[in-house]
Amino acid sequence: MISKKDVEHVALLARLELSEEQKDIYTKQLNDILEHASALQELDTENVPPTAHVLPIENVFREDKVGDHLPNDKATAIAPDSEGNFIKVPKIL
Amino acid sequence: MSLNQMTAHQLHQLMVNKEVSAEEITTAVYKRIDAVEEKVKSFITLTKEQALETARNVDKQIAAGEKLSPLAGIPVAVKDNICITGVSTTCASKMLADYVPPFDATVIEKLNAVGAVMVGKTNMDEFAMGSSTETSTMHTTYNPWDTDRVPGGSSGGSAAAVAADQCIVALGTDTGGSIRQPAAFCGVVGIKPTYGAVSRYGAVPYASSLDQIGPLTKDVTDGALMLNAICGHDHRDSTSAQYDVPDYTKYLENNVQGLKIGIPKEYMAAGLGANVRQVIEGAVATLANLGAEVEEVSLPHIKYALPAYYLIATAEASSNLARFDGVGFGYRDTDADDILQMFIKSRSEGFGEEVKRRIMLGTYALSAGFYDAYYLKALKVRTLIKQDFDQVFEKYDLILSPTTPTPAFKVGENIDDPIKMYLQDIFTSSVNLAGVPSICLPCGFVDGLPVGMQLIGKPFGEGTMLRAAYTFEQNTEFHRQRPAL
Numbered sequence: 001m002i003s004k005k006d007v008e009h010v011a012l013l014a015r016l017e018l019s020e021e022q023k024d025i026y027t028k029q030l031n032d033i034l035e036h037a038s039a040l041q042e043l044d045t046e047n048v049p050p051t052a053h054v055l056p057i058e059n060v061f062r063e064d065k066v067g068d069h070l071p072n073d074k075a076t077a078i079a080p081d082s083e084g085n086f087i088k089v090p091k092i093l
Numbered sequence: 094m095s096l097n098q099m100t101a102h103q104l105h106q107l108m109v110n111k112e113v114s115a116e117e118i119t120t121a122v123y124k125r126i127d128a129v130e131e132k133v134k135s136f137i138t139l140t141k142e143q144a145l146e147t148a149r150n151v152d153k154q155i156a157a158g159e160k161l162s163p164l165a166g167i168p169v170a171v172k173d174n175i176c177i178t179g180v181s182t183t184c185a186s187k188m189l190a191d192y193v194p195p196f197d198a199t200v201i202e203k204l205n206a207v208g209a210v211m212v213g214k215t216n217m218d219e220f221a222m223g224s225s226t227e228t229s230t231m232h233t234t235y236n237p238w239d240t241d242r243v244p245g246g247s248s249g250g251s252a253a254a255v256a257a258d259q260c261i262v263a264l265g266t267d268t269g270g271s272i273r274q275p276a277a278f279c280g281v282v283g284i285k286p287t288y289g290a291v292s293r294y295g296a297v298p299y300a301s302s303l304d305q306i307g308p309l310t311k312d313v314t315d316g317a318l319m320l321n322a323i324c325g326h327d328h329r330d331s332t333s334a335q336y337d338v339p340d341y342t343k344y345l346e347n348n349v350q351g352l353k354i355g356i357p358k359e360y361m362a363a364g365l366g367a368n369v370r371q372v373i374e375g376a377v378a379t380l381a382n383l384g385a386e387v388e389e390v391s392l393p394h395i396k397y398a399l400p401a402y403y404l405i406a407t408a409e410a411s412s413n414l415a416r417f418d419g420v421g422f423g424y425r426d427t428d429a430d431d432i433l434q435m436f437i438k439s440r441s442e443g444f445g446e447e448v449k450r451r452i453m454l455g456t457y458a459l460s461a462g463f464y465d466a467y468y469l470k471a472l473k474v475r476t477l478i479k480q481d482f483d484q485v486f487e488k489y490d491l492i493l494s495p496t497t498p499t500p501a502f503k504v505g506e507n508i509d510d511p512i513k514m515y516l517q518d519i520f521t522s523s524v525n526l527a528g529v530p531s532i533c534l535p536c537g538f539v540d541g542l543p544v545g546m547q548l549i550g551k552p553f554g555e556g557t558m559l560r561a562a563y564t565f566e567q568n569t570e571f572h573r574q575r576p577a578l
Contacts, residue, residue, distance in 0.1 A: 002457070006457070007453070010453050010456050010457045010460065011453065013456050013460060014411060014440075014452045014453060014456040015415075015418070015433075015436045015437050015440050016437065016440055016441050016444075016449055016452065016453070017437050017438065017441040018441075018449075022446075022449075026449075026450060026453055029450060029511055030450075030453060030454055030457065032511070032512055033403065033454060033511060033512060033515075034454075034457075034467075036400055036512055037400035037403065037404055037467065037471075039396070039397060039400055040397055040400055040401060040404075040470050040471060040474050041466075041470070043394070043397065043473075043474060043477065045470060045473035045474065045477070048473040048474075048476050048477060049473070049476055050469055050472030050473050050475070050476060051472055051473075051475040051476040051479055052302060052472055053302050053332070054288055054302070054479060054526075054527060054528030054552075055288060055289050055332065055334060055528065057331070057332065060328070060331045062328070070195060070196070074195040075195075075421075077195070078192065078193065078194075078195060078421070078422045079420070079421055079422060080419060080420075080422070080423070080424070080425035080427075081425065087420060087421060089420055089432055089435065090429060090430060090431055090432050090434075090435050091431070091432075092431075092432050
């Protein structure tokens with residue numbers, strides 16, 4: 001059972017700010033969804049390996065040399081705030 | 094029949110015969126958009142000038158006697174989560190409302206290379222999260238068959254645009270049914286290719302191990318032409334598969350003799366509306382009469398697919414959507430004093446309700462103490478579901494099922510009930526978990542609304558899937574019926 005406090009904790013982890021009303025709604029809805037998902041617990045999966053990916057995934061390597069990349073001006077042009085070659089953010093320290 | 098109502102292969106023939114120009118086709122499409130867009134609202138952005146320029150270039154090729162590729166001069170609508178250089182890509186979200194990508198998705202590069210004409214970006218559920226296109230923060234799209242109803246989601250704008258003849262073909266993305274469910278609701282053909290068959294580079298990710306780009310078209314032949322154009326390995330997508338891409342049009346054979354098709358008994362059980370069941374049974378009988386061997390099969394873990402899907406998809410979404418922090422691109426709150434508040438406020442203001450709900454669910458499923466019980470459990474159940482498919486495919490070529498439990502529902506009907514909305518994906522999400530391909534095609538009507546049938550293939554078995562779908566189409570008239578708008 002998820003409590004409103006759990007919702008507040010998860011919101012912090014997810015970097016989301018919720019109104020009191022949203023916290024109430026999400027508490028109920030997440031409980032409903034997880035109750036629906038509790039059906040999975042019926043299955044014995046102790047010896048079943050997990051499948052994170054259906055295809056065999058291998059590391060993809062390329063030669064270690066400089067290739068084409070997005071030019072700085074194009075990268076900074078899509079940023080909400082930038083100056084020269086830099087993206088501006090509020091001070092961190 | 095006006096030009097915009099035709100299929101790509103019909104228009105190609107007309108262009109080759111010099112009976113019509115690419116510019117005339119594009120103009121016909123925009124005329125139709127002007128006429129019906131107010132009623133359907135399929136699009137977020139139109140790119141008329143660029144489209145006409147591309148069409149004129151194709152006409153120059155025709156005049157110069159160059160060989161035309163099958164999609165040259167064909168108007169394509171693109172779901173608004175696929176990047177086109179210099180064209181706004183919003184994902185139907187405030188978060189990306191002002192985002193103009195500086196690069197093309199691989200599928201766009203490929204379509205540009207064959208001279209396809211991009212007519213605009215289509216509406217969708219915000220970040221592809223939804224089953225009705227109602228979670229779009231731009232506007233709601235309406236079903237061309239009944240404008241009181243939803244077109245399905247999340248590729249609802251693309252499906253509606255094809256059904257309303259506002260384009261000839263379209264691109265969508267499918268994470269748990271987002272191409273096939275709107276295709277079913279709008280009476281068009283939708284294909285979710287094998288995972289890895291089409292590069293996801295340049296498609297805004299939702300759940301990376303499930304997402305796949307695919308076409309929405311007016312018939313199966315156009316679906317095969319689109320697969321020919323967009324499939325293939327891409328070094329920029331580490332999950333892209335290395336395989337020999339066949340010519341999919343070679344599979345368009347009016348013959349299902351000897352094909353073994355399994356009908357999962359679990360899919361025909363509870364949850365399926367009686368009227369939809371009747372239509373699907375009719376479709377099964379049609380294929381059997383045409384010579385397919387049809388038998389009941391069992392996918393015993395299929396009832397666990399939907400909860401497993403939602404836990405895995407939301408877990409991956411919570412991770413993928415962490416990139417939206419207001420720093421490098423996208424919406425930024427400008428009032429925050431420090432960077433943490435900027436992250437929090439930008440995300441809280443930029444994301445809509447459904448996106449936040451899924452991020453919350455995914456973050457919870459991945460959080461300390463719950464990871465084993467939810468996320469890891471769902472991954473193990475995914476293994477069982479994949480094994481179910483593997484076992485059936487040892488004996489059968491295809492699996493046939495309904496695409497959706499009901500025809501299109503009314504606008505607003507399910508929007509406040511997430512579980513009811515999620516149940517829309519009950520027949521489609523297992524396909525994404527197993528990574529196999531699937532096609533939805535029109536197979537009948539209930540109360541004037543289209544019903545879709547789903548044919549599921551073996552991994553990289555798109556060809557066999559197309560053959561059965563083509564045979565069904567050639568022997569029925571459902572795909573020829575158009576909505577009266």
